[in-house]
Amino acid sequence: MNKKITICIVCGIMLLTLFGFWSRGRYVDIFESLDAAELDRISMYPGGSENTFTDSENIDKIVNVLRSMRLHKSHPYNRDGDLAIELYGKNGDMERIGLFSDHIVTDSGYYACDRDYCDILIRLCEERERSMIDHLGEYLNQELNEEKVKEIMIGTGTGGNEILLSGEQRTRFTEIMGKMAAVEKVSSATLIGQVRCKAVRPDGSTIVIQVAAPYIVINDVWYTVEKEPCGELEQFAADLLKK
8 A cells, every 4th residue: 555655656746747847848929919010119228228219120129039039937036127128009008028137027927038138139229329329310300209299398407497399399399409419328427507308208108308518318318419409409498488
């Protein structure tokens, strides 16, 4: 009798072990239904610095990386991700993802990755940073148009009066921002007499821009820029606030 019990226990342990190996070997495709065409934008935060992608080419690249991941269910992970990712749908939904070198955490659970996907996505962020320096004015012109933001407010300093731009005011503001030419990305500096602008997207999220020659700060990311457009913006804001 004892021999039969021992054999049953051993067989049970072997079956559980085999099941464990089998279940760990089964990959799940949690991003199978993710459609780039249904996304309005994707924000990624390497090192806490925001990188927002709104163009279809880069959104496609990021979605392709996510859909290529080979994942299987894992135990809960409690630490912050090495790379935070936010997917914003055109329907107003938002999904937040925490990506580690070997794990990913989504709204649907915890998963282990077959390899490190952080480096691929961080390289996309680095490419965007280089593109921002080369094409800052073009980027601002695109991101501040009426299709992307529903309202723009402008003021000076860190508080005080703000004016909601409309009609020709908004057209002139976007024109000035389109002239911004970045020199380089910097860590931080002291802003004196800055112009503060806040653009509100349809989903309520914001683009906060501060300008004080020779600096522009876009959602806490700093660049040095050529001074002439900064002077135009400062004069434009001063004239509005005098009225």
